Amino acid sequence: MSILVRPPKRKLHEMETLADDAPRKHGSNGFVPTTPARSDSTSRQQTEHTETSADPQWQATSLRELHSNRGSPVLFDSGPLQIPRNFSPNASVVLIGIRGTGKSSLAVILAATSGRRLIDADRYFQQMTGCSRAAFKKDNALIEYRQQEARVMESMLSDNQEGCVIACGAGSMERTGQRLLREYARTHPVIHVVRDPDSIQSYLKAWDTQKVRHFLELSGPIYRGCSNLEFFNASETNGSEHGTKDSHHDHTPTPFLTLKRVQRDFLRFIAFVTGDHEELSRQQASFPLSLLPVESRMYTSAVSVPFSFIHEQDLDIESIEFGADAFELSIDVANCLSGHSGADSNLADGISQAVATIRRKIIVPLIFHVESHGISGPSPSPNRDPSRCNDEMYLDLVRHGLRVAPDFLTIDLSRDDSLLSQVITTRGSTRIIGHFEAFHSLPGGWDGDEYIKLYERARKMGCDIVRLCQPAETMEDNLAVQRFRRRVQNLPYSDIPLIAYNTGHLGRTSRCFNPILTPVMHPSLMHDSPTYLQPSITAHHVQTALYNSFVLDPMQFFVFGANVTYSMSPAMHNTAFKLYGMPHFYRIYQSSTLRGLNDLVENPYFGGSSVSLPYKTECIPLLHSMSSHARAIGAVNTLIPIRNLEGEDPRLSRESSVYLEKNRAGPVKGLHGDNTDWIGICNCIRRGLSPANAVRPSSTGLVIGSGGMARAAVYSMIHLGVQTIFVYNRTLEKAEKLAHHYNRQDLHSKEQSGLNGRPKVNILNSLDDPWPSAFKQPTIIVSGIPAHSIGGQPAPNFHLPSQWLESPTGGVVVDLAYKPLNTPLMQQIRALSHRGWVALDGLDVLPEQGFAQFELFTGRRAPRRLMRTIVLQEYSNEEGDTDQSAIRNRLQNLDGQPA
Template identity: 40%
Template sequence: MLPTPPSRESRVAMPGIKNERAFEPNASIVLVGCRGAGKRTLGFMGALHLRWRLVTEDHYFEKVTSLSRGQYLLHHGKENFARQNIDVFKRMLDSNRTGCIIECGMSSFADEAQDALRAYSKSNPVVYVHREKEHILQLLDAADAEQLLKADEGHRSCSNLEYYNLYDSSNSTPVPASGTSTPMDRRQLGPSKLLGAREDFTKFLDFITGRGATRAWLESPFSVAAIPPELRSYSYALRLRLSYLVDMDLEWDDFEARGDCVELIIDHWPDDLLNVIATQVALIRRKLGVPIIYHVEENPRGERQRTPAEKDEMDSELLELGLRLGVDYVSIDLQRNEAFVNRIFQHRGRSKVIGNYWYLGFGALPWHDDKQIENYGRARALGCDVVRIVRFCAGDSDVEILQDFKKRIQNAFPDPRPPLVAYDFSVLGARTPLQSRILGPVKHPDMENERDHLATICTYNHTYELLFRQFLLDPLQFYVLGSNVSYSLSPAMHSAAYEFSGMPHTFQAVTCSTLDSLNQICSSDSFGGACLTAPFKVAIMPHLKVKSHHATAIGAVNVLLPLRGQTNVILDHANSRNKAGPARDFFGDNTDWSAILTCLRRAISPRNYVQPSKTTGLVIGAGGMARSAIYALIQLGCRNIFIYNRSIHRAAEVATHFNKWAATPQGVTAAASGTLAANGVISVVPEICRVLPSLSEPWPRNFQLPTMVVSCVPATSVDGNPPADFEMPLDWLRSPTGGVVVELAYEPLVTPLVAQMQAFRDNVSPSWVVVDGLEVVGEMAIEAFELMTGRMAPKRLMKEVGRRTWEQQQQRGGASSFS
């Protein structure tokens, strides 16, 4: 079992300041908004994710009255229908206060219904769902569209949270070609339109309910999502101004892995300001996937000078919007008036508060002044999660002065003590990038940064590189280890990511097959971590001090990390990455399953969206990768999984492992994840894995044909075993909605199964999607990089390098599988 998640609970409530958005974790969540905003789809996704009941207004009305809306209107008339509609609406809210996602229909436009929602929002989250006006206009009748959209704006006044349902206009995203053709057919579907919305909305729900960070930590404490930026050894905030984003000259992909979080600075008031901000928050979440610091600049560019009252009113409204959007951090100036500051704390919900003291002009308060200690003390007493003190410095500022101030803070205030961000800046930017250990301001190297003196010269790559130059971090050696790794793609992908991130690490493939040889490599003081292949994935398990939740469930690991912390606290070990020294013990994780899961989610069509009691998955093989594939299917919500393997005995062992695990408390929770019966009640089938004894037998009765197939057998000979020559029996390919086939092997890239499915798709059923092994191995490398280094991975770069390296290997004559 993993230790308790890290906590910096520093809030000391002030008299009279109550967090009005601190809802109970199981408080029902209401979705309101215009027709066409996507409430029903989001509600279904949310109910599956939280394992709550989905309550829709139409269904509830029919349940109470035994008539549909249309029937009730026909039988009782317009006036009686209107009265009954509101009464049922109020009853729906009142009788479903916990454990539900409630999707409201057109009734929420009525004044009386909105009054009920305002009252309900005092105890429950009420989420206003909206999206691009242009997209909704395409879905609504032109006659009443504009009027309906105008009325929709009233939903802001009766809700306490907002979700901007960003529309993905692309039908497909082809796999990026690397300049030269390969035998692999490139006609592959990219991410489903629902994938981005599902990932964004489920994270939004995790934020509302407060389960996101805890879940990430308990599943794998070394994942990037598990440790918030303020608790990491080093972290950087990429500063992006609204005035730049509305007319940006770089692509979103260019900002990938350029910081541990984004500080969105509201410095501009364009037309339709609130929706513009909501759009940019949604884009940062979708494109970059990092926490957001939301900062409202006091004097926006291009605006007239405002009176203090006008500043307070407008800035409060903009900060309130950030809190409604559920940003991870809201940044406030503690030098504003008390009422302004208190209002933010009243409405903060689950957003963390960064309390600022900015000294921007000449004569800034020096670090040694006792007033600075008082500033920190006030921020701590208010309940700030992070304290940020920044001062303009026209002349020299000795590093020792700032270090002495930080020591005084430590001596003056006992734990819990909110993390401190403190640094000087001049017109050239932060005086030294290393003044602040956490949340240091950085920019993109190619971005002009007008008006932003805090990050003019600091970039993430350069700043992180300085840590190694000054020996605060150490160059380490990373490996892929196993009996057949000589042509692994991992060294090229990881090395490219190291260069991008400014880390002087090395990554090499070393062939070894015994635990003794593995131990010899791992005992080095410069050992940073290893990706493991056969024969180590299962054999290493008994020798690990700590394992992730997923690795324990699967019974195999593919990532090995040293534990070098000076204490037994797992956060100390996680923050000791990128540092050399003797390893106290080792930690094991499994990224195979999550890479497979990602590829399945991207390729599966909306028609084949997983229905737990019906959807069927098929796994070919019974080794470590097959275990990961089965676990991925379970996490996706599939409860009917079949295994085919040459050795029936090995297939039965794997099936028994997961059927036993599914009966444990953790297994019950995971197997139920994403499963709702028709009546909204979670149901679990004890036996989730079954063995197929022969390819010649018809598909088992009472089970749907497979729509998700994962082949986990190497296409080259490994350990003397013959290479895979598996092809699907045609009788098993009769799914009317097609499906997705994920092939994990990539040498050859076109395996017999891939060749078969390409021909079947082209000539029989175009609804089948084929995902090649290079896509999967790219995802594995990305997750392994983040576990090993604790840094965000440059995903696009790593995938491009992986494909390019594979093509070069083909010209030289071969590659390996699964690494």
């Protein structure tokens, strides 16, 4: 019997009380199956109500339902779904789950941001029959109700195959409903939404947490039995949920951003499971390394973290991710099964929650690995292999891994083909790593034929990557694995990447020189006597070894401009280099002419340069290539050396291939230009834009200024899908020039969500003008004008006209200035926080663009928290500000990702 779907013993009356959505506060006649859920006010009301309702009348209704006679969902007696998870990007999405999990909020979020039609199953029933489920059941025989319910459910699913998000309550979970959902799941995502018991109890205001936990255990197999995917709705913490007031920098709490991280996680999940590569690329554009598959870059690592550690400890996930290119969640069977006998749903919920917790904090791919063997000591006995879990237990855990849709999932190549094929054929968008770990050297070792056969077998089965390892008995084994790697490269069909290394203390050398996804461990998780299965090196060890052995070279980076003595970039990057174990150096290079750039390019150790005024446009004629972003903006703030103009991989664009030429010295043959200013602005807009103001075809943006940063601001709005953008500048001619620059280009907003029109940049002539009546009030505003005195001229003291700030749902204002930090504009917007306005300043933007530059320079993920801390500390020191509590408060409200 399945470890994760075993039907529990249960009382039917226990299944009825939590298994439905909360009654709607807005009445029961509001079903609109043909109208997209795009109303700003409606979206905000529904979202806030679903998560935070404390209406006494609603509470009373919930308590009455504890004793209702509503029919209970019963497990449809069939095995777990074993069907391919390949869906059309526009396939309708079904959400199921017990009350209090937040599926209604998720449905509203998805509908508002993607343009899908929102369909509520209970309202659909009422529209079709003229009465609610409860009323129909009361007035009709049970068999008639079941028949009517089946007709309505079948109609709802068959008539809404594309472009919808369907939220199903308990009434949809009768036997017929489960059967229909299982059939629908063959071609559509049917997502089981789960949440932690404390959050559910807090929302319901009924029962206690222990009863909720018990109910989750009972209901889990029912909902998992008719769904093919699972999303754990990780609750916000108080600090990130409402923000933390910063008295020094006057950061105001922002309750309108309560669901920002949930929104980000869920939309990313949907884009991945539906295979919407365009939407994924748009979401990942803030991190340039995401343009390349992680397995295509050299000397990457994957930090391995046991599930038991995450389940039992409050780990700092972002800190653990630091230095790694992937995050591997290792389901340590021996530990996670102990103490979980009979609590199968709890174990599944715990794994789903661990995945959600990790995703909330990381930007690197997630690898889901189920350990086939359990070892509690430092190494297995020479005469005995470690204990191995049975096939059924292993398969159940792996299937659950597929349900949470990780980027990668490992399969144990020591298992039978018939078992592994069940996983590979249902993988969906998840990529498969064929994994084999020997505990004793196979016949012939790396020089024999056994590992070649394993590689060939994994390839034929459809694995995307192969990972092989065995214990090192002598140092010679580390040379042998290199010979094996070369043998694989010389095969006529070596078309899938290989991870090969030795385990154990003597095998550390092979791990350092394994080219891709080397398993490493974070220092905080290493023990004095690590177990045999745990990596024995850290990412810092690997980096240090590569540079000390001359595989990689120490590089020199610069900030180049006419007046860059004030730059905080050197401190930000140099601190990151040091912590990474990179012997690089970043310094200021000030030049009165563009010719100074020649001195940098002639340096064989030149790794790249930030570009400051006035050279952001002047350097363009010197470039060999430009990114699409820099070309559209018409300005460059990042230069990357090109050392290989010939023999490029035809599958990679120049924009992608330059990322492969990192950390190696040599003659510079060309320059590649990029722009990360727009990334810093775009990420701040995302962070401050509430779910109620999700970008829609009618959304409007406003840019103040017409300089280079204003150009980047316009581009960031276009990237986000804003189709109507206004520009105001004191000098009208400059504003017209900026508008013409974009209106002449064939730039398009994202194709999904119905945002397939060409964006238009318009001009506002005067601050005294009313907002154009034909357009909605702006919800995204970026100011690119300085706030300090320049050339003896007084500070602008700029405020936005009140008639341009009448959005009923507020919005986000990003002020790119940070001298002073608390500008008049920021003071104005923070005073309007009660109306939904969110203010972000220049110190929010600067680190964001720096993260992207770090990736472009080094080919490594940026240590986001560290670099942000350095920027805040450098600013604090420069301005004579010693209020460290203010810095801590700002840091607590950020998690390193664009929301």
